[in-house]
Amino acid sequence: MIPAEVFDYEDIQLVPNKCIIDSRSQADTSVKFGPKTFKIPVVPANMETVINDELAVWMAEHDYFYVMHRFQPEKRHAFVKTMHDQDLFASISVGVKQEELDFIQELADANDVPEYITIDIAHGHANSVIRMIQHIKSLLPDSFVIAGNVGTPEAVRELENAGADATKVGIGPGKACITKLKTGFGTGGWQLAAIRLCAKAAKKPIIADGGIRYNGDIAKSIRFGASMVMIGSLLAGHLQSPGSVIKIDGKTFKQYWGSASETQKGAYRNVEGKQMLVPYRGDIADTLEEMQEDLQSSISYAGGDKLSDIRLVDYVIVRNSVMNGDSY
Ligand SMILES: NC(=O)C1=CN([C@@H]2O[C@H](COP(=O)(O)OP(=O)(O)OC[C@H]3O[C@@H](n4cnc5c(N)ncnc54)[C@H](OP(=O)(O)O)[C@@H]3O)[C@@H](O)[C@H]2O)C=CC1
């Protein structure tokens, strides 16, 4: 049962503990997720304006997790082969339609086994997703399967019981999302509380997906039980981001659109996302490094020396007042 009392990122402050390290550089931000260990618990969203082949290669080469999107389905098999030819891990997304089941069979027949497969649909607590998890696990048992998206403990349990190795939590908190407005449903506005509820039910890792607006929100996601944090808008404005560059009144932006937007779908049918511009932010390497430095600081404030120490800190609920109009 979902409690009526819920909160989101801006309502929470983590409470500091005594520092036990002499330099933030001593704080270890690395995370084991599935078969591999990554530098930070951050993954760019599997969206067409956030990740592409080139960025995926760069991320894998630099020990960052990535999930390739599923919107050029005909290129996915070659993508897996190309990554493996370069001795890099392959991490792809799939849907749940018949052609996606067939694609899994195709990969299995060719023995091209992606290290990670993310089942990516809007309402992941569905029989179609359970069928897909079981299909992947029977044909590609060595792939680590991430299933989503969900927003309830029941959904996490059911997908885990079906064989998912991790679940992705977040229905409607995304920046380009209009699910809450179009359907009345979702975790938009209480995403952090949803992560907490889902993580308490989970026996396997969860990914917090959507709603990250500041680097500190990554630490908050970890505190409430996430093992990995998926980020769209905050990572869509970079030199390497696939969206086009747009200049308005001397300011530079990049395009960012929802995977369920009219732009992505090419038709106004079951639209639950919009297109928007995000500020240009330069090289993604700098942003990821800043995220790592900020997480190292978070670990030091937690009184620890590793990521999981953030899980142990107290928190206070400050009901939106924390921002006080702050921004940077
Ligand atoms: N995280 C989030 O809050 C959200 C994310 N998205 C993203 O948008 C993209 C498109 O998502 P999605 O529309 O699911 O993908 P698809 O259009 O590929 O739909 C996947 C399948 O699920 C069916 N389906 C979709 N939604 C529902 C539903 N509410 N009830 C029953 N069946 C459903 C579709 O059939 P049919 O189309 O005939 O219904 C289709 O067969 C994905 O990348 C997804 O992650 C979209 C919305 C919310």
Ligand SMILES: Nc1nc2c(ncn2[C@@H]2O[C@H](COP(=O)(O)O)[C@@H](O)[C@H]2O)c(=O)[nH]1
């Ligand atoms: N409701 C919708 N959610 C979407 C859509 N496209 C992507 N998404 C989700 O948003 C996050 C990224 O959120 P952000 O706050 O970091 O920008 C992404 O990972 C998806 O889960 C959409 O069209 N509608």
